[in-house]
Amino acid sequence: DVKVTQSSRYLVKRTGEKVFLECVQDMDHENMFWYRQDPGLGLRLIYFSYDVKMKEKGDIPEGYSVSREKKERFSLILESASTNQTSMYLCASSFPPGGDIYSGANVLTFGAGSRLTVL
Amino acid sequence: GENVEQHPSTLSVQEGDSAVIKCTYSDSASNYFPWYKQELGKRPQLIIDIRSNVGEKKDQRIAVTLNKTAKHFSLHITETQPEDSAVYFCAALSGYALNFGKGTSLLVTP
Numbered sequence: 001d002v003k004v005t006q007s008s009r010y011l012v013k014r015t016g017e018k019v020f021l022e023c024v025q026d027m028d029h030e031n032m033f034w035y036r037q038d039p040g041l042g043l044r045l046i047y048f049s050y051d052v053k054m055k056e057k058g059d060i061p062e063g064y065s066v067s068r069e070k071k072e073r074f075s076l077i078l079e080s081a082s083t084n085q086t087s088m089y090l091c092a093s094s095f096p097p098g099g100d101i102y103s104g105a106n107v108l109t110f111g112a113g114s115r116l117t118v119l
Numbered sequence: 120g121e122n123v124e125q126h127p128s129t130l131s132v133q134e135g136d137s138a139v140i141k142c143t144y145s146d147s148a149s150n151y152f153p154w155y156k157q158e159l160g161k162r163p164q165l166i167i168d169i170r171s172n173v174g175e176k177k178d179q180r181i182a183v184t185l186n187k188t189a190k191h192f193s194l195h196i197t198e199t200q201p202e203d204s205a206v207y208f209c210a211a212l213s214g215y216a217l218n219f220g221k222g223t224s225l226l227v228t229p
Binding site: 031033035040041042043044045048050056058059090096105106107108110111112113 | 125128151153155162163164165168208212215216217218219220221222
């Protein structure tokens with residue numbers, strides 16, 4: 001029944017390492033998102049994608065990049081990890097409004113999260 | 120981007136009492152306002168949402184109200200139960216993406 005799968009639940013990396021966080025959804029959703037969750041700061045949008053090979057910056061894109069080569073997969077990349085990127089990373093997907101905008105459009109389905117620790 | 124303010128950050132109520140969480144948003148074009156509940160160690164899950172063509176929506180013990188003129192919306196939980204204890208997030212849709220408030224930690228004590 002799992003619909004959004006994040007490849008790693010827990011990662012520990014060293015400062016300067018390149019980090020890949022993978023997310024796969026099996027619901028044929030057009031939209032995919034990466035959020036970062038920190039205590040007291042809520043969920044902050046890093047990047048999102050509304051189609052294959054398309055990407056848009058969210059509120060906190062600095063230090064991150066993304067890749068969406070296939071509809072079902074959205075990867076978050078930390079080119080050179082830093083200690084301030086220690087956080088919980090949540091992937092989510094949704095489908096956009098179509099002819100009927102009241103049919104569940106924009107409802108996010110989240111993955112279980114990837115807790116990254118950068119030492 | 121869209122700015123969503125959420126209050127209070129923490130809320131403690133006794134079982135059976137009501138709880139109210141309020142949010143304001145900045146983008147007047149926003150037309151979709153969901154509420155997510157996140158239990159400890161779990162992923163956020165949608166509990167109720169409202170679209171801008173209605174002012175109120177109810178689902179059993181939870182209800183959401185929307186005031187588009189004032190750009191604020193609220194979550195109401197009646198007859199609270201210990202299993203309602205969680206972090207609640209409001210959000211507003213701006214373009215393709217949901218922007219979230221910082222969350223309200225609700226504690227329901229028996």
